[in-house]
Amino acid sequence: MRIGEIITALEEWAPPALQESYDNSGLIVGNSDWETQGVLVALDCLESVVDEAIEKKVQFIVAHHPIVFSGLKRFNGHTYIERVIMKAIKHNIAIYAIHTNLDNVLWGVNAKIMSLLGVTDHKVLSPMPDALYKFQVYVPVMNRDALAAAVFAAGGGKVSAYEECSFTTSGKGTFKPTEGTNPVVGDIGVREEVEEVKLEFIVPNFAKSAVEHAARKAHPYEEMAFEWINTANKATDYGAGAYGELPQPISFEAFLKQVKTTFSTTIKYTKPTSENVRTVAVCGGSGSFLLGAAKAVKADVFLTADYKYHQFFDADGSLAILDVGHFESEQFTIGLIAEFIEKKFPKFAVLTTEVNTNPIQYY
Numbered sequence: 001m002r003i004g005e006i007i008t009a010l011e012e013w014a015p016p017a018l019q020e021s022y023d024n025s026g027l028i029v030g031n032s033d034w035e036t037q038g039v040l041v042a043l044d045c046l047e048s049v050v051d052e053a054i055e056k057k058v059q060f061i062v063a064h065h066p067i068v069f070s071g072l073k074r075f076n077g078h079t080y081i082e083r084v085i086m087k088a089i090k091h092n093i094a095i096y097a098i099h100t101n102l103d104n105v106l107w108g109v110n111a112k113i114m115s116l117l118g119v120t121d122h123k124v125l126s127p128m129p130d131a132l133y134k135f136q137v138y139v140p141v142m143n144r145d146a147l148a149a150a151v152f153a154a155g156g157g158k159v160s161a162y163e164e165c166s167f168t169t170s171g172k173g174t175f176k177p178t179e180g181t182n183p184v185v186g187d188i189g190v191r192e193e194v195e196e197v198k199l200e201f202i203v204p205n206f207a208k209s210a211v212e213h214a215a216r217k218a219h220p221y222e223e224m225a226f227e228w229i230n231t232a233n234k235a236t237d238y239g240a241g242a243y244g245e246l247p248q249p250i251s252f253e254a255f256l257k258q259v260k261t262t263f264s265t266t267i268k269y270t271k272p273t274s275e276n277v278r279t280v281a282v283c284g285g286s287g288s289f290l291l292g293a294a295k296a297v298k299a300d301v302f303l304t305a306d307y308k309y310h311q312f313f314d315a316d317g318s319l320a321i322l323d324v325g326h327f328e329s330e331q332f333t334i335g336l337i338a339e340f341i342e343k344k345f346p347k348f349a350v351l352t353t354e355v356n357t358n359p360i361q362y363y
């Protein structure tokens with residue numbers, strides 16, 4: 001299969017535009033025209049993972065963490081990053097990273113953690129600001145359906161689990177074509193009046209250019225009248241972290257036990273502040289920046305990783321922080337990505353790495 005086909009599916013699922021500014025998600029090594037016999041999914045693309053791809057005759061590695069975050073100046077193999085890149089290129093192995101863009105969708109990294117904790121109805125903990133726009137466009141009545149279909153196909157009109165959402169108002173449009181124009185309706189120098197509709201759609205930030213382009217193609221006029229309005233609506237589908245309620249409140253100790261078993265890890269935690277655990281906030285990976293959001297939703301516990309000593313004090317009697325380890329908190333992301341690709345391409349070989357890439361050992 002062509003690598004590009006898998007990338008297209010991954011990017012519909014977790015649009016790269018949703019990645020954080022420091023991130024480097026996307027195709028890091030290779031070309032989307034390359035062919036591959038299968039895909040190998042890992043959390044980190046280390047040299048041992050590239051070796052595994054060579055051994056298993058797979059030319060495409062999809063990893064959660066990008067192997068390259070910032071610019072490389074030399075390729076002489078002195079660092080593990082250079083060695084990974086050199087080996088991958090030498091063996092025609094493409095490397096793709098799906099990182100904070102998969103953290104920032106409701107159905108991503110944190111959804112997997114929530115389902116393992118038994119939370120069935122979770123929400124985004126920190127909805128992305130400026131993520132939702134309104135697209136208003138004016139179109140002759142007869143072109144309304146074609147234009148709406150084009151906007152829907154380009155990713156507009158999605159509100160949570162509802163698709164093809166729009167609003168129509170009828171009215172009259174006026175315009176006077178001047179010298180040099182080529183109007184579809186009306187004559188040069190004469191004011192024209194046309195029965196038009198105003199169509200309105202909610203569009204996520206990352207789909208704005210695709211929607212505008214599609215609308216222009218479907219619009220009959222030489223000049224399309226339209227507006228983009230930045231809404232203050234909360235982006236329920238996009239943002240960092242997740243929170244939700246356990247089906248039944250359980251004691252803090254029972255919750256600790258459940259987490260320990262599920263994540264097979266050693267937990268660092270602060271004292272419980274409520275007798276039972278009901279509301280759970282989570283963030284796979286380094287999530288300390290979300291503590292305020294976890295407090296705001298009145299979470300009993302905040303499960304994440306990469307907490308430093310002084311940061312634990314910030315729990316400050318509001319909730320209990322549980323640090324389960326970075327690798328451990330994200331280990332199920334491998335399965336999440338693999339299951340997605342398998343579902344999209346059922347006849348395609350999807351492998352998950354057998355290499356444990358966690359650099360941290362416990363004694």
Ligand SMILES: [Zn+2]
Nearest residue numbers: 285286326330
């Ligand atoms: Zn991570």
